Amino acid sequence: MTTHDRVRFQLQALEALLREHQHWRNDEPQPHQFNSTQPFFMDTMEPLEWLQWVLIPRMHDL
Known part of the structure; x- marks a missing residue:
């Protein structure tokens, strides 16, 4: 599993x-x-809005 896959898995979790x-x-x-x-x-x-609308989408875009 690549680092990208692990990050995606954690974001989904x-x-x-x-x-x-x-x-x-x-x-x-x-x-x-x-x-x-x-x-x-x-x-x-x-904070939870920021996670959902900023951090998670931006991390998926990397």
Whole structure:
């Protein structure tokens, strides 16, 4: 298994865990919420929103 495969597996596991605990949201944040200059978008998103809408997609794109 390559590093890329291991990362993808962990991202899928993280998504499954968020879904299992009902923290996965279907409603995407407003576009202005993605324009934050703060680390982890702390001024515009909750941490779990940042995981779902920023970190996980960006890691999949690598």
